[in-house]
Amino acid sequence: MTPTLSPPAEPQIFPPLDREAELDRLADRMRTASGVGMQLLGLIGTQAESLIDMLPGSARAGLEKATAVALEQSFNAAHATRKGRIADAPDWLTRAISVGTGAAGGFGGLPSALAELPVTTTIILRAIQTIADEHGLDPALPEVRAACLRVFAAAGPLDDDDGTDLSFLTLRLTVTGSAVHGLIAKVAPRLAVPLGQKLAAQAVPFIGAAAGAATNYVYTSYYQDMARVQFGLMRLGAQTGEDMETLSAALKTRLS
Template sequence: MNNIIVADQTHARLARLAARHRNARGVGMQLVGLLGSQAENLLERLPDPVKTGLEGATARALESAMDVASASRTARLPDTSDWLTRAITLGTGAVGGLGGLPSALAELPVTTTVLLRAIQGIAQEHGINPQTPEGRAACLQVFAAAGPLEADDGTDLSFLTLRLTLSGGAVSKAIAAVAPRLSLVLGQKLAAQSVPLLGAAAGAATNYVFTSYYQDMARVQFGLMQLSQETGRPVEALVDDLRALLSAPRAR
């Protein structure tokens, strides 16, 4: 009987994580609707020098964000709520969008730091210490998720089983593993911020969507890690169950 109760509770928690994952994807698609036809081939709108230097810029932003975000999480500057974090990045996005691409590039490390700080707070909520090598790796791993503007069938959960070993000099190796995927996502963000006639509004909207998306993905990832610790089931098995829930037809 106890096993049945545990199984039901596990299924219920997985169902909530599946709903959160769907919500994250849905918010991104709302932004695509806002951008309209201009959302197609966003990366192609960036100048070639920006595109070629984007991965390096992303890696540098992550490196600085890791230390700054960790150092800023003190009793005098506690973690903020999800909505306040979104409000902060909405503001930085608006400022970044005011001056087009140059100001959007300058805003990139600031928003990355705020996002990583929020992810560290969510990790802490789920019993994962973001100051340990394993916790730092898990926080970086969230950024390996497909971006909010990238359409998929909702079952691309490979980032949840990515193994990043983070100890000593391996920090840079972990960042190097995440930066290529994240640079493509941030490239979409930069391109959206530079869309003609939208300016600050596009910057605010994209930052709101990206913040919401990574907050939700962090809660999915850390929720699965916490569930694995509590039930003893491997994360990989829980990911398979989550994928099945996402693939199942939704009740109408």
């Protein structure tokens, strides 16, 4: 579906994009985003696959539900802050705030990390909405709100793959009014894995606060980059008339 560009209060003029150059630029950003988590794994001394196994069984069993709850709370909270005209923050400030919440969440181990989860998710989702706005998309529109949530379906910053998993770009999500449960039910299972890794990192004994701060920095940076990939493709599609499937296939060719 070709996205609807918003009519901003002050007209935003986007120069025509060079399709090939823009795809190259987005591929470079995707590669950068896919490599940000490896230093974090070095800090906590484990592999991504082992992190979730470090969580207590009860936490693993409730991970998907905790993720859905975090998304439910964040979806409307992030939108409300923009509706309330709280100024959009630049990337560095968003990351700084996220680092602070991550340190606080990691300080008390798993219980405080679980309590911090919706807060950090809201901060990141608000940043994603800001990036949508930067690309001429109105975050108040239902289809753009769905696209903001779709960013969370990306593989995750600790996934050491080749950066070619772009299925999140074409995930079909539709928001009508306030009916978000169905769309969250699609995203939550995908987001549960990276959030489980985040919780496990924050629960590492003795370095929970440091790991929490580092984890939040990595996660915020990653999802900001993923948002720029998605909304960059959407803006390119609005100019060229191509759908997301065609553009994501062209991007994948560059990545592989």
